Amino acid sequence: xxxxxxxxxxxxxxxxxxxxxxxxxxxxxxxxxxxxxxxxxxxxxxxxxxxxxxxxxxxxxxxxxxxxxxxxxxxxxxxxxxxxxxxxxxxxxxxxxxxxxxxxxxxxxxxxxxxxxxxxxxxxxxxxxxxxxxxxxxxxxxxxxxxxxxxxxxxxxxxxxxxxxxxxxxxxxxxxxxxxxxxxxxxxxxxxxxxxxxxxxxxxxxxxxxxxxxxxxxxxxxxxxxxxxxxxxxxxxxxxxxxxxxxxxxxxxxxxxxxxxxxxxxxxxxxxxxxxxxxxxxxxxxxxxxxxxxxxxxxxxxxxxxxxxxxxxxxxxxxxxxxxxxxxxxxxxxxxxxxxxxxxxxxxxxxxxxxxxxxxxxxxxxxxxxxxxxxxxxxxxxxxxxxxxxxxxxxxxxxxxx
Amino acid sequence: xxxxxxxxxxxxxxxxxxxxxxxxxxxxxxxxxxxxxxxxxxxxxxxxxxxxxxxxxxxxxxxxxxxxxxxxxxxxxxxxxxxxxxxxxxxxxxxxxxxxxxxxxxxxxxxxxxxxxxxxxxxxxxxxxxxxxxxxxxx
Numbered sequence: 001x002x003x004x005x006x007x008x009x010x011x012x013x014x015x016x017x018x019x020x021x022x023x024x025x026x027x028x029x030x031x032x033x034x035x036x037x038x039x040x041x042x043x044x045x046x047x048x049x050x051x052x053x054x055x056x057x058x059x060x061x062x063x064x065x066x067x068x069x070x071x072x073x074x075x076x077x078x079x080x081x082x083x084x085x086x087x088x089x090x091x092x093x094x095x096x097x098x099x100x101x102x103x104x105x106x107x108x109x110x111x112x113x114x115x116x117x118x119x120x121x122x123x124x125x126x127x128x129x130x131x132x133x134x135x136x137x138x139x140x141x142x143x144x145x146x147x148x149x150x151x152x153x154x155x156x157x158x159x160x161x162x163x164x165x166x167x168x169x170x171x172x173x174x175x176x177x178x179x180x181x182x183x184x185x186x187x188x189x190x191x192x193x194x195x196x197x198x199x200x201x202x203x204x205x206x207x208x209x210x211x212x213x214x215x216x217x218x219x220x221x222x223x224x225x226x227x228x229x230x231x232x233x234x235x236x237x238x239x240x241x242x243x244x245x246x247x248x249x250x251x252x253x254x255x256x257x258x259x260x261x262x263x264x265x266x267x268x269x270x271x272x273x274x275x276x277x278x279x280x281x282x283x284x285x286x287x288x289x290x291x292x293x294x295x296x297x298x299x300x301x302x303x304x305x306x307x308x309x310x311x312x313x314x315x316x317x318x319x320x321x322x323x324x325x326x327x328x329x330x331x332x333x334x335x336x337x338x339x340x341x342x343x344x345x346x347x348x349x350x351x352x353x354x355x356x357x358x359x360x361x362x363x364x365x366x367x368x369x370x371x372x373x374x375x376x377x378x379x380x381x382x383x384x385x386x387x388x389x390x391x392x393x394x395x396x397x398x399x400x401x402x
Numbered sequence: 403x404x405x406x407x408x409x410x411x412x413x414x415x416x417x418x419x420x421x422x423x424x425x426x427x428x429x430x431x432x433x434x435x436x437x438x439x440x441x442x443x444x445x446x447x448x449x450x451x452x453x454x455x456x457x458x459x460x461x462x463x464x465x466x467x468x469x470x471x472x473x474x475x476x477x478x479x480x481x482x483x484x485x486x487x488x489x490x491x492x493x494x495x496x497x498x499x500x501x502x503x504x505x506x507x508x509x510x511x512x513x514x515x516x517x518x519x520x521x522x523x524x525x526x527x528x529x530x531x532x533x534x535x536x537x538x539x540x541x
C-alpha cells in the first residue's frame with residue numbers, strides 16, 4: 001500500500017505552543033501533532049468548580065473552557081462526567097445552589113397559569129431519560145484558518161451524556177398549556193450578573209423554536225448523578241439535537257414568548273455569518289447541530305498489525321445511518337460497523353473499522369451519514385465566529401504506524 | 403479581521419492615527435514573527451515600551467471604568483486593579499495584543515462587542531496594555 005501524502009496545515013493552527021514546538025530544534029512533527037490533538041500533559045490547573053475533572057484528560061483553554069483530549073473518548077457511548085468538556089459563558093453561581101438542589105426555583109411564564117416551581121415539585125410531575133450529544137458551538141474553531149476570537153477548540157468540546165428530568169410538556173400541561181401566540185421557548189440562566197453592566201449584554205438567555213416543547217427536558221440528573229454545578233445543576237434545560245449554548249444552565253426562568261430573547265447572546269451572538277460581518281438577528285442562529293463524526297483512535301501512532309480504528313458519530317436531530325472510514329486522506333472509503341447500544345437519535349454512536357496497515361504515515365478520517373441522507377461535509381466554509389468545523393478533511397488525524 | 407469601523411469614526415484623532423500607525427507596525431511585526439517565534443518575547447517588550455506612562459494611565463482608566471461596560475466588571479487584571487470574576491482572568495489567560503483586539507471587536511460568547519463602544523485607538527491601547535501587563539511582557 002502506498003503511503004499517502006497528508007495535509008499538515010491543520011496541525012499548525014491554534015495555540016502558539018504548537019508552532020513553538022515545530023520551530024524548536026530536536027522536536028519533530030510528532031511532538032506538535034500530539035499537542036495539537038491534545039495528548040500532552042496539562043499546563044494550566046483546573047478551576048475550583050471543576051477540580052474533580054481528570055486533569056490529564058483536559059485541555060484548559062481558560063477557567064471557563066475545558067476541552068476533552070481527543071483520545072480520551074472511548075467506545076461505550078457515554079462520556080464519563082469527569083472528562084466531559086465544560087464551556088461556561090459566565091462564572092458559575094455559588095456552589096450552595098447544588099447543595100440544596102431540590103429547593104432551586106424556576107419561574108414559568110407564558111403559560112395559562114404562570115408560577116414558580118421548585119425542583120422538588122418538578123420531580124413530582126414526570127420523568128424522562130434522554131441521552132444527547134452536548135456540543136459547544138465553537139467545537140472545531142481551532143481547525144479554521146482565520147483566527148476567530150474564542151477558545152480554539154479541536155474536537156473535544158463535545159460529549160454524549162445521559163440526562164434525567166421532567167419533560168417540559170408535562171410541566172406545561174400542569175400549568176394549563178402554552179399561552180396563545182407563543183413561538184419560542186426562552187430560557188434564562190441563573191448566573192449572578194454584577195453591577196455596572198447592562199444585563200442584556202451578558203445575560204445567558206436563549207430562545208429555541210416552540211416545536212421543541214415536546215423534546216425538551218429539565219434535567220436534574222446527568223450520567224446517574226445530580227447535575228454538577230459545572231454542568232448546570234441544580235437544573236439544566238436540555239434541547240436535544242441543539243448546540244450546547246441552548247442548553248441553559250442553572251435555569252431560573254422558562255418563558256413561552258412571541259419573540260426571541262432580547263439578550264445579545266440571542267440577537268447578535270451565536271449567529272452564523274461570513275468572516276468580517278457583524279452578528280445580526282436575520283442570520284441563522286446556532287440551533288440544530290450538523291451531521292459529524294471523527295476518529296478517536298488511533299490519533300498519533302500505533303503498532304503495525306491489526307488496528308481497530310474507532311470514533312464517534314452523530315446526526316444532530318437525526319440518528320446516524322452509516323459511517324465510512326478512510327485511511328488515505330479521503331481517496332477511498334470503507335464502511336465502518338456501528339457499535340451497540342444505540343442510545344437513540346440524539347446520542348452519538350461509536351463506530352469501528354478493523355484494518356491492517358503496514359508501517360507508514362496515514363491520514364485517517366471518517367464520514368457520517370444521517371437517516372435523512374445528509375452526508376458529513378468534506379470541508380467547512382469559514383464563518384466569522386469559527387462555529388462547528390465539521391469537515392472530514394481537517395478532522396483527519398495523521399497517524400504513524402510503527 | 404474586520405476593521406470596518408476605523409475609517410468613518412470621527413473619534414479617531416490625528417494623534418490616534420499616529421498611534422494606530424505605530425501599533426499597526428507592531429502588529430505587522432508580530433505577524434511576521436509568528437514564523438520566527440523565538441523573537442516573540444522582544445516583540446511583547448516593544449509593545450510595552452511603546453506605551454508611555456500617560457497611555458498606560460488612559461488604558462487603566464478604560465479598563466476600570468470608561469470602556470462601558472468596563473473590562474474590570476468581568477475580568478481580573480492585577481496591574482489595573484481589576485477584580486471581576488464573571489469572565490476569564492486576563493492574568494491567567496495572558497493574551498497577546500492580537501487576541502485582546504479580536505475579543506474586543508468580536509465579543510466571543512457573551513462578551514459585548516466593543517467596535518461601536520470604543521474607538522480603534524482605544525481598543526489598540528487596551529490591547530497593547532493588557533498584552534504588556536498580563537501577556538508575559540513583564541521585564
